[in-house]
Amino acid sequence: MVAAAGAAGYFAAAGALSGEVLPGTRVAGVDIGGLSSASAEAVLRKGIADPAARPLITHLGATASDSGGEREILTPAEIGLSVDVRGSVADAGTGWPTPVSVVRVLFGGQEVAPRVAVDTGRLTARVSELAAEFDVPVREAEVGYRNLEPSVTLPRNGRALDQAQAAQALRSAYLRSAQPVRLPVRVVTPQVSAEVARRVAGTTARTAVAAPFLLKNGSRQATLSREDLAGDLRFVAAGPGLMRPSFDAGDTAADFRSRLIGDDRAPRDATFEIVDGEPRVVPSRTGQAIDAGRLGSLVAAAIEDGGSRTVEVPITKGAPRLTTAQARALGVTQQVSSYTTEHPCCAPRVTNIHRIAEIVNGHLVRPGETFSLNGLVGRRDVARGFVEAPMILDGRYVDDVGGGVSQFTTTMFNAVFFGGFQDVQHTPHSFYISRYPAGRESTVSFPQPDFRWRNDSPYGVFITTSYTSTSVTVNFWSTKRFDVESQSSAHYNVKSFSTLTDDGPKCIPMTGVDGFTIDVWRIFKKDGEEVRRQRFRTTYTPEPRLTCE
Known part of the structure; x- marks a missing residue:
């Protein structure tokens, strides 16, 4: 009789409660009891919005006492965490309640853990980014040499974020606590100690x-x-x-x-030769x-x-x-620009001009490649045939090995200019030098300033050079894209030069040239029509008239 009465009571209660979330049911503290599934989802979505979007503060450190750890603030969206509202309501249940569920209602209801949706790809990617920012690679000991003397690079500990455990820690902390989440970090120790490295060096x-x-x-x-x-x-x-x-x-x-x-x-390697102008x-x-x-x-x-x-x-x-087939596909078919500058015969600087022209002659610049004059030629030294000649340093002429090669740089700059290629780095002389076109010239030194230009065409550029006792020429061979013209302004902001004397043993006289500013436009044309223009503005300081006593 008692059992029958209990069963009857259960079925009566269950029947009354079915179809709704059981009274007293809470998900993450939000009461959704007595509601239909649709209503419960709406109430839960609103009630959990703030905690579901609350950022997680992470603390990256090796131990709980590691106060020097780094902190990151991560939003749930960026690490792929969110609340599955529909799944959470389903977990709470709206069907026929079990006897245990009925008992829970009688004793104050139930707390249901929210179901968390995880975008594993996004979570893994963000943790990987954290590791890339935080990890420090271990430095292993190494023994090298300075000349013939062994030199020791001492080892150093590294650190690494445990990415799998870090991802799990973030998932576990979501919605549960506003306290910082400690992400596990391990110390990576070198294989070899400093003592071993020193012993090997000795x-x-x-x-x-x-x-x-x-x-x-x-x-x-x-x-x-x-x-x-x-x-x-x-x-x-x-x-x-x-x-x-x-x-x-x-x-x-x-x-x-x-x-x-x-x-x-x-x-x-395949290369090119010029035969009858082709x-x-x-x-x-x-x-x-x-x-x-x-x-x-x-x-x-x-x-x-x-x-x-x-x-x-x-x-x-x-x-x-570079294979034969690759060379033929580069489109090196015609001369696209040529420029010649002239100079007096037989000075030491002429030797340097000829030597740098010989090094550059026959060089191929592939599509998209940036040409660096210093990168190709390197430091000018006596061992490779360069000699001392005047160059400008701190506003005065001084003798230096390789002096005068700016004549070649200016010549190549103009081949770049009229070939329509991209100027990356050129540095005009501080003084105006009359043998160069004003505003269309460049100096060079090692390691800086360099002269660099980019082959921004889909074709290769084959460079040939030639010289006489009084001139140097640079030719570019490729496929022509533009007809290029140059247009210059008058000199403006003219400044007069000063007069100086010097009795030092290394004094080199200077003639005196006014300073000025000039604008030069590079005008690109195709089929006779202008397609664009580029302005180069150059300001020259006055070159003093220096008398050596």
């Missing part, structure tokens, strides 16, 4: 460069000097407490190719090359084993960097 590293290597390819041979060996040799971490030699043979393979293989057997492709050729990776391993192994310092150089098949 013993093994010194022995490694005590003698040169003999490199052989059949009957051909060359000596890898101690200095060249030290330049590319390192001792690096190879396991806990272990360091091994590592030799980068890239430079060695390039420098010794001619001696150990011969130019007649080496790969040859560019023609000179075909490429495959050949032999030094396998730099294997050579580096052989040298390192010989150092580690302490054995013979004679190494048979590994040879591999070498492919050209």
Whole structure:
């Protein structure tokens, strides 16, 4: 009888409660009891809006006491977290209630955890971004060389965000707490201690460069000097407490190719030659090359084993960097610009002008590539044929190796100008020099100022140079895109020069030239119609008249 009465009471209560969320039901503190599913979703969506959008404050640190950790504020939207309102109401239940549910109603209701929707891709990506900002890579100990003296790079701990646990911590903290969420970070320790690195530097590293290597390819041979060996040799971490030699043979393979293989057997890039005023492709050729990776391993192994310092150089098949087909596809078909500047004969600066022209002659600039004069030529030095000649420094003429090469720079700048290519970096002289076109000239020094221009065309640009005792010429060969004209303003803001005297032993006289400002327009035309124009504004300071006493 009692059981029957209890069952009857349950079915009566359940029948009354079915179809609605049970009274006293709360989701994240929002009361949705007694409502239909649709009404409960609306009430829950409104009631949970603020906490669902509340940013999470994260604390990145190794331990709870790590007060030096970094903080980030993350919105739920950016890390892919939101409340699944419909799913949460479904979890609360609107169907036929169970006996347990009925009992809960009688004793004050139930608290249902909100269902969290997770965009895993967005959460993973944002945590990965946090790691990229926060992580510090471990620095392993390394032993290199300064000249022939071993030099130690000391190790340093790194740190790394545990990304999987960090993502889980963010999911768990969502809607549950306004307190900062600690994201787990681990310390990454180096494999080799400073003591081990210093010991290697004091013993093994010194022995490694005590003698040169003999490199052989059949009957051909060359000596890898101690200095060249030290330049590319390192001792690096190879396991806990272990360091091994590592030799980068890239430079060695390039420098010794001619001696150990011969130019007649080496790969040859396709290039161009000018025949009867037209560019023609000179075909490429495959050949032999030094396998730099294997050579580096052989040298390192010989150092580690302490054995013979004679190494048979590994040879591999070498492919050209520019094939015949690639060269033909570059569209180098005609002369697109040419410029000549003149100079007095036979001064030391003329030697430098000729030498830099020889280095640049035959260079190919591919589509999209930025040409750097300093990048190609490098520092001007006596070993490569440059001599001392006057150049401008701090408003005075001084002698320096490579002086005068700005004549070539100006010549190339004008080839760029009339070829219609993009000017990236050019620096006019501080004084106006009458042998150059005003406002259309450029100086250069090493390492700065450089002269750079970009081949912004879809075609290659092949550069040829030539010179006489009184002139230098730069020609660009490509496919013509524009007819380019130059237009100049009159000189304005003219400033008179001063008169100075100097009795120093290195004094170089100066003639005196007024300073001024000038505007030059580069006008691009196609089929006779102007398509755009570019202004270059140049201001020259007065060159003083300097008398040397």
